[in-house]
Amino acid sequence: MSKVLSKEFLQRWAPLIVLFSLCIIVSIINPNFLSVRNFARLATSSAAPLMLAIGVTFIIIMGSIDLSMEGVMAFCGASLAVVMLQFNSFVEWGFLAIPVAIVFGVAIGFVNGLIHVKLKIPSFLVSLGIGFSCIGLTMVMTGGVRVSASDKAFRLLLTERFFGFPLMVYVAFAALLLAYFIQKKTALGRNLYAIGGGEELAHASGVKVERVRIIAFALAGAFYALGAMFAVAQIGSVASNLGTGFMFVSITSVVVGGTALMGGIGGVWQTLVGVLIVAVISNGMVLVGLPTYIQEGVLGVLVILAVALATNRKAIQLVK
Numbered sequence: 001m002s003k004v005l006s007k008e009f010l011q012r013w014a015p016l017i018v019l020f021s022l023c024i025i026v027s028i029i030n031p032n033f034l035s036v037r038n039f040a041r042l043a044t045s046s047a048a049p050l051m052l053a054i055g056v057t058f059i060i061i062m063g064s065i066d067l068s069m070e071g072v073m074a075f076c077g078a079s080l081a082v083v084m085l086q087f088n089s090f091v092e093w094g095f096l097a098i099p100v101a102i103v104f105g106v107a108i109g110f111v112n113g114l115i116h117v118k119l120k121i122p123s124f125l126v127s128l129g130i131g132f133s134c135i136g137l138t139m140v141m142t143g144g145v146r147v148s149a150s151d152k153a154f155r156l157l158l159t160e161r162f163f164g165f166p167l168m169v170y171v172a173f174a175a176l177l178l179a180y181f182i183q184k185k186t187a188l189g190r191n192l193y194a195i196g197g198g199e200e201l202a203h204a205s206g207v208k209v210e211r212v213r214i215i216a217f218a219l220a221g222a223f224y225a226l227g228a229m230f231a232v233a234q235i236g237s238v239a240s241n242l243g244t245g246f247m248f249v250s251i252t253s254v255v256v257g258g259t260a261l262m263g264g265i266g267g268v269w270q271t272l273v274g275v276l277i278v279a280v281i282s283n284g285m286v287l288v289g290l291p292t293y294i295q296e297g298v299l300g301v302l303v304i305l306a307v308a309l310a311t312n313r314k315a316i317q318l319v320k
Contacts, residue, residue: 015258015273022277026284033287036164043165044158046279047172048230050272052250053257054179055223057271058216060254061183062195063263064116064123066217069224069250070243071134072108076101077228078138081149081238095153102225108134109221113214131247138240146239149232157233168230175226179268182219192216196263252299253278 027033052069059066083097108130116126157168183189191212194202203209227246232238257274259266281298 015256015270015277019273019277019280022280022284026280026287029284030287033284038283038287040161040165040169042276042279042283043169044234045283046275047168048227048234049246049249049253049278050172050275051175051223051227051230052246053253053271053275054176054268055220055227056250057179057254057259057266057268058183058192059123059220060251060259060261061263061266062192062213062216063199064213064216065251065261066112066127066220067124067247068108068112068127068131068134069220069227070245070247071131071138072105072221072224073228073231073243073246074138074238074240075108075134075141076105076225077232077238077242078141078147078240079104080229080232081147082141084149084151084154085147087151095151097151098154098229101229102222105221105223105225105228106218107221109218109224110214112221113217116217117210117213135240135243138242142238142240144240146237148237150236154233155236157230168233172226172230175223176268176272179223183267188212188215188219193264196265198264248299249278 023033032038052073056066056069080097080101083100084095087096112127112130115121115130116123119126157171158166160167162170183192191202191207194205194207195209195212199209228242231242231246235242253274254266254271255261255274256277257266257270257272259270259274278299285294285298
């Protein structure tokens with residue numbers, strides 16, 4: 001009994017304990033960590049990874065994996081910038097390009113899920129191919145050069161601040177609440193957990209497994225597009241490498257936060273904790289002055305430890 005309780009306690013509270021412990025340790029090493037300015041920097045840098053991590057959380061909950069986020073992010077970011085330039089050529093309403101980018105994200109996710117379901121190809125293979133294809137399309141769209149996204153209204157996401165935090169932080173939090181609502185209060189959210197717990201059992205219970213999978217990938221695409229929007233707002237321009245590095249960070253955040261790679265366990269609040277853990281580690285190492293390659297090594301060890309603690313290796317199965 002005590003073993004079961006300790007395992008449940010570890011899976012539920014360990015990430016949060018780790019987060020608070022990291023904050024205490026880093027603040028002792030460098031008191032500047034506790035400044036509002038540094039918290040704003042942390043929140044701003046976490047906005048884009050959080051969106052991608054939320055998107056892939058829905059996929060991982062049902063026991064699948066999505067490796068397309070870097071390509072989708074680059075394509076949606078480029079679409080945002082290109083359409084924004086077109087709007088700005090006749091009216092200063094470039095921010096209207098945002099819905100266009102989200103629609104592209106949903107469409108790519110839909111195609112991703114459709115190919116995965118209808119052709120019975122493992123999700124990681126399909127999504128990897130889609131991601132590379134999107135990077136190629138982004139190169140064609142941008143001509144291999146950096147495209148500016150300097151619309152004044154759009155840049156308010158970064159420049160407009162409330163209580164010291166950029167507007168994008170509040171938009172990201174609103175998106176997190178929406179994701180939580182989908183996860184907890186909709187049939188789609190319940191069905192994702194059912195599929196992650198056992199696809200055959202979910203199918204026998206009346207869950208339209210193929211439809212749910214396709215919708216989940218389309219939903220993930222929408223959040224990838226939001227991540228692209230925040231990344232473009234921070235940088236002010238787009239290139240085909242916009243999404244580089246985000247796949248590792250987002251999946252690491254999901255796993256470290258406590259969402260099981262085998263599916264059926266976890267959620268978007270756990271993902272938020274995971275994103276913050278990764279952000280605090282990176283921020284803390286920057287404050288201490290450690291080089292980038294050490295940061296990447298620490299994150300690599302962290303994800304291995306998280307998987308080792310959260311995975312039941314006696315009941316392991318292939319990703320669907």
